[in-house]
Amino acid sequence: MSYQALYRVWRPQNFIDVVGQEHITKTLQNALLQQKISHAYLFSGPRGTGKTSAAKILAKAVNCEKAPSAEPCNECASCRGITDGSIQDVIEIDAASNNGVDEIRDIRDKVKYAPSAVKYKVYIIDEVHMLSTGAFNALLKTLEEPPKHVIFILATTEPHKIPLTIISRCQRFDFKRITSQAIVRRMELIMQESGLAYDEQALLIISRAAEGGMRDALSLLDQALSYSDHHLTEEDALTVTGAIGQEMLNKLAEAVLEKDAAAVLAILEKLLMQGKDPARFAEDFVLYFRDMLLYKTAPNLEESLERVMVDEAFVSVAKKIELEQIYDYIYILNQTQQEMKFSNHARIYMEVALVKMCQPRISQVSADIPAVQQLIGRIELLEKEIQQLRSQPVQPGEKMEAQGTAKRPNRSSRGFKAPVAKIENVLSEATKQDIQLIKSRWGEMLDILNQRQMRSQAALLNDAEPVAASKDAFVLKFKYEIHCQMATENKHFMDSISSILHELIQAAYQVICVPEEVWLTIRQNFIKTQKTDGSEQESGQEEDPFIAEALKLVGEELLEIKD
Template sequence: MSYQALYRVWRPQSFIDVVGQEHITKTLQNALLQQKISHAYLFSGPRGTGKTSAAKILAKAVNCEQAPTAEPCNECASCRGITDGSIQDVIEIDAASNNGVDEIRDIRDKVKYAPSAVRYKVYIIDEVHMLSTGAFNALLKTLEEPPRHVMFILATTEPHKIPLTIISRCQRFDFKRITSQSIVGRMELIMKESGLAYDEKALPIIARAAEGGMRDALSLLDQALSYSDDQLTEEDALTVTGAVGQGMLNELAEAILEKDTAAALAILEKLLMQGKDPARFAEDFVLYFRDMLLYKTAPHLEESLARVMIDEVFVSVAEKMELESIYEYIHILNETQQEMKFSNHARIYMEVALVKICQRRSSRASVDMPEVQELIGRIQALEKEIQQLRSQPIQQAEQADAQAPSRRPARSSNGFRAPAAKIEKVLSEATKQDIQLIKSRWGEMLDILGQRQMRSQAALLNDAEPVAASKEAFVLKFKYEIHCQMASENKRFIDTISSILQELAENTYQVVCVPEEAWLTIRKNFIKTQKADSNEQEAEQSEDPLIAEALKLVGEDLLEVKD
């Protein structure tokens, strides 16, 4: 075959031709000039980024007749022989097909022989991660301490599959994906050197489709040149790569901006009729909105845009699009991409995504809706009324408190009113024998409640206890106010307690419920009132002259006054 693919014809022959890997080429050039060449190198990175090409250039540079030099001269016999493969001292091995122990043992046996034509014998092992465990073990000692005239260069796309014992014996260089700008620059050089006509918009499309690989980019360029006629156009590049043109993306973005679902679906139908892949279209649309987001937030970083070119239509759409909408669109499209991976109906998912995007209401439109405006007005009116209520003086409340009777029933924060009058009546008639009788029967009463399938009601009495009792009633104190309110409002529960105590104590008791806080207050007021009444009675007795004379004769202990 007389024709060679572009990536073979334009394979780098010098370090300066290796695009996008300056951090590696500069290190190797300095090592060559300073004669600090290592015995083993590991080149790792994505496909088509220049690993094998850099290995061959390094092999030529160490064996160049002009050495030490930063670049091989490509003119001496050594450089020409390594380039055309006529020198047998530079051995390139494909580990994918020669991954056994026998092949590595053969290398180990032959490595001790000196090179025949050049200074160094160089072994380039491509896709070294494909070697078997036994092959790695056979290579291990030779790789660590090879003869002075031998160099190993290992290349791989999956360095994590290589044993750490191998990696630690090599100088590792990680090749990175090549940027679109670098790929476009290399393709422009090739097109100009080849004398081929092309459209400037075509090369960035091919560079984006290559996904950081120069070999992939040149293969796509070769394919696009074969598809085109006299000049490589943008349409040719779009057809070969399956990408969507920016014009169609701009039209689709305008339809989304206008909430025109029919127009958006019509554009999608047109693209699918042209043979576009829905998954690839979703990816292009994500990159389109990503570039729009960067343009709106950092317009001076045009070199960071991966998909679009800044034209009038794009700028117009970007100015009208809200940032919140762009975030939502990217999220919807990203979810659609994930769903497409596990479905045979990618088109349906793409159509659903466009409908969701078109029907999404922007935050600005939502605020302008009459219903929203009415709701905002009502909220503002309520806020104004609340402010007025807060600003009113509380004198009326203070006056009401001052005029209220001193002995008012205790009221809780939840509105529960403790029956102070009933409690004071029980206290005035209470006896020690009555309360002891009820407490002695209290445990039996709780057991009977459990037997009658009233466990949920009986649970209210876990923190309750009788604290005072008379012949007719007793006061039941609750620790928690909510339990007191629930028990007092349950008439069936109160009647059940009363009937059970009637059976056990042979007496009918009325149950008076009170929270602990209110009980303490009522009991304190009752004791204070009783003490005041006792003092008044003593004062009256001391004013009677007969009683006063009797007190002088016998004393208070032996005197009992009866009305």
């Protein structure tokens, strides 16, 4: 073929042409000048960053007839022979297809022979991580102590797959991704040397699509030049790379900020009709907001921007948006990217993400308002309980006294005092029908409290239940004394319970609150009193025969009756 791809035509022939790897090229040049060449090198880094090119330049430099020099002359017979591949002493091996033990044994056997045309025999093993374990073991000893006329240069994109015993015998150089600015400068040089017209924005789009690889950038440039009509435009670069133009991204971000879901979906539809990939679109939009975040927080670091050019439209959008919004947008888009990987409906996920971004943050939280209010109510209860505990420190003597007291109601003498007389009055007039009527409508009463935005107060009733009722009052037992006291002190809350029950049952009831421990004691005392008076009725009911039998077996002192 008469035509060669750009990345082959413009392959670096000198260290100065290796773009973006100055930390490596300078080290190798100093080693050449000082004649401190190692017997083995390991070049690692992403694809298209110059590993193999640097290896061939080093092979020419050590064998150049004008050595020692920092650069190969590319004019002597050795340099020209290595460049065109006619000198057999520089051997390039693809470890991906020659990864067996036999191939490495062949190298080990031939390494002892002196070079025929140049000073050093150089083995360049590309993708060396593809070698098998046996091949690495076969290479190990030769790599550690090769003959003086042999240099090994290993290149890989995955150094973590190489045994440490191999790495420790090499001088390692890590090639880094090439910056977009360096790629653009290289492409500008190529376009000017080739006499081709271009738009600067087009080169920038190609450089960012290359993701730090010079070879990828030149391949995309070659493709874009074939697509263009004697002038490389921004539209040509967008078409070839599949990227989204910044003008369209600015319009999209503006529509998102204005909460205009219809305009956002219309822009998405237009992009998809142009053949844009939803996954690529999501990536471009994430990078757009990433660059906007950097621009707002560190405007002086313009070189760190990956996707955008700081034009007037971009600055206008950046002034309107808040940092919290940017965090939300990036999170939503990132979640969408993850979901699209495992779905055949990427477009739907993208549409849902854009609509979600158009919704105000308040609307997204509104769905959790009941849970939030319930949590707030619980926090308020805990705060009040903590305040009460702090205001009533327990003395050591009081604690022992409380444990030794025979009657439990005395334990609450420092806090809530139960209305014993009223409770006994209710018990004396209580009937089974009254308490069953209240319990049957108790759940409805709680629902009405929640509907009237009294969730924090209603939370007090989570561990409460009615236990006895007469015609005009009922006893409400609380599991914890602090909840009982808080409910009793809230007159509006007590009135609300009475009024709701009146609506449901058509009867007015007085609510009498009592802690569980106090209730058990009052109930037992009431039973004893009834027995003393010769009565077989307790709260409107006959005495349970099981309770009577238990009293005979263990006695009243050891028996505690619970509902």
